[in-house]
Amino acid sequence: GAGVSQSPSNKVTEKGKDVELRCDPISGHTALYWYRQSLGQGLEFLIYFQGNSAPDKSGLPSDRFSAERTGGSVSTLTIQRTQQEDSAVYLCASSLARSRGQFFGPGTRLTVL
Amino acid sequence: AQSVTQLDSQVPVFEEAPVELRCNYSSSVSVYLFWYVQYPNQGLQLLLKYLSGSTLVKGINGFEAEFNKSQTSFHLRKPSVHISDTAEYFCAVSGSGGGGNKLTFGTGTQLKVEL
Numbered sequence: 001g002a003g004v005s006q007s008p009s010n011k012v013t014e015k016g017k018d019v020e021l022r023c024d025p026i027s028g029h030t031a032l033y034w035y036r037q038s039l040g041q042g043l044e045f046l047i048y049f050q051g052n053s054a055p056d057k058s059g060l061p062s063d064r065f066s067a068e069r070t071g072g073s074v075s076t077l078t079i080q081r082t083q084q085e086d087s088a089v090y091l092c093a094s095s096l097a098r099s100r101g102q103f104f105g106p107g108t109r110l111t112v113l
Numbered sequence: 114a115q116s117v118t119q120l121d122s123q124v125p126v127f128e129e130a131p132v133e134l135r136c137n138y139s140s141s142v143s144v145y146l147f148w149y150v151q152y153p154n155q156g157l158q159l160l161l162k163y164l165s166g167s168t169l170v171k172g173i174n175g176f177e178a179e180f181n182k183s184q185t186s187f188h189l190r191k192p193s194v195h196i197s198d199t200a201e202y203f204c205a206v207s208g209s210g211g212g213g214n215k216l217t218f219g220t221g222t223q224l225k226v227e228l
Contacts, residue, residue, distance in 0.1 A: 004156070031214065043203065043218035050214065059215065091156060098207060098214050099164050101147055104156035 002026065004105035006092050012111045013082055021077045021108045025094030032075050033095070033102060034067060038088035046090075049075065082112045115140040115206045119219035127227050128196055134189040134222045136178075136204030146187040147205040147216065148178055157203065163187060164209070174198070199226045 005024045013019050025032050034046040045059040049069040060066070064082075069075040079086055089109050093102035116139045126132045138144065145164050149157040161172025168180040178189045187204060201223050205216040 033215065035216075042220045043205075043216075045215040045217070048215055056215070093157075095214075098209075099145060099162075101159045101162050102216060103159065104149075106156045 004092055004094050004103055006090075006105040006108050008108060009106065010109045010111075012113065014113050015084060016081055018078065018080045019082055019110065021079075021090050021110070023075045023077070023092030023094075023105060025073065025075070025092070026096075026103055027073075029094035029096050029103075030072070031095040031098075031102075032069055033093040034075070034077050035091045035093065036088045037091055037107070041088075043091075046077070079110075082110075084112050086110060087112045115142075115144060115208065115217045117204050117206050117217055117219035119204055119222050121222050122220065123223045123225065125225045125227060126194055129193050131192050132190065132194050132198075132224065134202050134204075134224065136187045136189065136219060138185050138187065138204070138206045140185075140206060140208070143209045144206045145209050146178075146180060147207075148172065148176070148187075148189050149203045149205060149218075150174075151201045151203065151221075153200075160189070160202075194224070194226050196226050196228065198224060200224060 007022045030051045032049045036044045047067045048056040064080045067077045089107040091107045093104045095102045118137045147162045148160040163170050163180045171177045201221045203221045204219040
């Protein structure tokens, strides 16, 4: 079956612009995660959605970052007023249950000039 | 809170030789443990996981890992590597109880298989 998909695969933007990154999880997976992978910080958790529960936003680095998940499926990560330190690969993952592991998409490479 | 340490940032090995990638974790609660592989310009692929029970777990591509609770380790092994195993390998941990669904990753080990 189809895996996790993310779009765009690459995004180049200018400092100060807003960007939206999209994630389509595996059908039927109730949990959705966003992570960030950068050279300096490695793989960092950003936010987690589980069904209709309030999201765990504990990993968001600043209030410029937000995410939503509509209809329990597609998720959008929004970064407002982008900064150069936001440059990274943003990875989305989905899961049916914690014990089954998380399945990752190919990522969106964000470059802020 | 959990943390993961992968002491080896790079491991060079010749093709058909055995390899071990080390992972140690720290946690105040019971955990699930995972190994992921990342090929260049791709996302993370789940290699194997430890949930409970047998401490030796087998994964895809001939990899296996052994959970050692007393040493808080979860080292990844393969008896004979192939050139196609060249990739970055990440060890990760999540809490197994209520809450704590996020994965905490180690810094990764770059495995380079040489002819």
